[in-house]
Amino acid sequence: MHIKIGTRSSRLALWQAEHIQTCLEAGGLTSELVLIETKGDLVLDRSLAKIGSKGVFTQELEDQLRSGSIDIAVHSAKDLQSTLPPDLSIIAFTERERVNDVLVSRNTTLSLTSGQPFVVGTSSTRRVAMLRHFCPHIKVVDMRGNLQTRLRKLDDGQCDALLLAYAGVHRMHYDDLIAEYLPIEDFTPAVGQGSVAIEAADTLPIGKLNAIRQLTNHESTEGALKAERAFLRRLEGGCSIPVFALATNINDQISLTGGLIDLDGQQLLRETIVGPVAQAETIGHQLAERILGQGGDEILQAIRHQLSN
Numbered sequence: 564m565h566i567k568i569g570t571r572s573s574r575l576a577l578w579q580a581e582h583i584q585t586c587l588e589a590g591g592l593t594s595e596l597v598l599i600e601t602k603g604d605l606v607l608d609r610s611l612a613k614i615g616s617k618g619v620f621t622q623e624l625e626d627q628l629r630s631g632s633i634d635i636a637v638h639s640a641k642d643l644q645s646t647l648p649p650d651l652s653i654i655a656f657t658e659r660e661r662v663n664d665v666l667v668s669r670n671t672t673l674s675l676t677s678g679q680p681f682v683v684g685t686s687s688t689r690r691v692a693m694l695r696h697f698c699p700h701i702k703v704v705d706m707r708g709n710l711q712t713r714l715r716k717l718d719d720g721q722c723d724a725l726l727l728a729y730a731g732v733h734r735m736h737y738d739d740l741i742a743e744y745l746p747i748e749d750f751t752p753a754v755g756q757g758s759v760a761i762e763a764a765d766t767l768p769i770g771k772l773n774a775i776r777q778l779t780n781h782e783s784t785e786g787a788l789k790a791e792r793a794f795l796r797r798l799e800g801g802c803s804i805p806v807f808a809l810a811t812n813i814n815d816q817i818s819l820t821g822g823l824i825d826l827d828g829q830q831l832l833r834e835t836i837v838g839p840v841a842q843a844e845t846i847g848h849q850l851a852e853r854i855l856g857q858g859g860d861e862i863l864q865a866i867r868h869q870l871s872n
């Protein structure tokens with residue numbers, strides 16, 4: 564069996580696609596990579612929030628899934644919109660890497676909790692808002708581009724440190740630059756952070772689907788991500804909305820913590836719901852209802868209004 568794998572061509576995307584290739588090879592499947600450019604890769608002069616979050620890193624891959632020129636598309640689970648088009652679905656989630664955000668710098672003595680002021684670069688509205696909330700002494704600057712580009716901007720002196728997902732930093736072998744692991748209790752990560760998702764069209768033959776899923780899917784991670792993604796879906800949060808959620812799945816019990824923060828970090832809502840993995844999506848939905856009922860509705864409206872200006 565031969566699998567055509569569609570991927571973006573950034574180094575992190577290639578790491579992910581090659582990781583999937585390794586899993587498939589272990590089961591005797593052959594594969595090839597098909598490199599695809601997306602709008603998110605091409606448009607670097609505008610913030611992600613302004614391009615519009617919906618599918619900026621996925622649209623071109625999805626077109627090729629439909630045309631059959633690729634069998635599967637590999638994404639960071641975090642970058643996949645919460646509602647997929649009806650003819651596409653996620654067929655596997657890989658085992659999650661450590662989920663924390665990390666502070667990355669050439670000066671690894673820097674610490675967000677020390678109270679010392681310095682400049683942090685990030686493009687994520689969630690990280691900006693959380694920095695404003697937990698670290699008001701920190702100056703935040705917008706910093707787009709892939710990891711290598713951001714590190715160059717760091718070296719140019721545009722900021723003192725970056726705030727990034729540990730998963731990406733580790734996969735690109737930049738562990739030496741990690742100054743601090745941010746606690747997930749405060750800096751709850753983005754939905755899906757640390758897992759790789761495989762997307763396919765409904766037309767993928769069932770034999771291929773089952774073989775790919777068997778070799779790549781991590782069941783416990785899948786249950787956790789189902790809960791997180793149901794939460795995100797109910798809040799209709801694209802990646803530019805500062806929504807966060809993290810589920811753990813231990814002995815088929817889901818514990819889902821998630822919430823919402825407004826753009827300037829003034830109001831942070833966060834709650835936890837526990838329940839059986841068989842009800843992962845219900846748990847996600849319930850958590851979203853609870854957050855919306857606590858004023859999340861108004862926060863979301865205000866965020867949408869601010870982002871559209």
Ligand SMILES: NCc1[nH]cc(CCC(=O)O)c1CC(=O)O
Pocket residue numbers: 639640641642726727728729730731732755756757758759
């Ligand atoms: N939005 C970009 C993106 N998508 C996935 C990762 C990191 C790897 C992951 O979380 O799976 C990153 C970079 C970052 O947030 O630092």
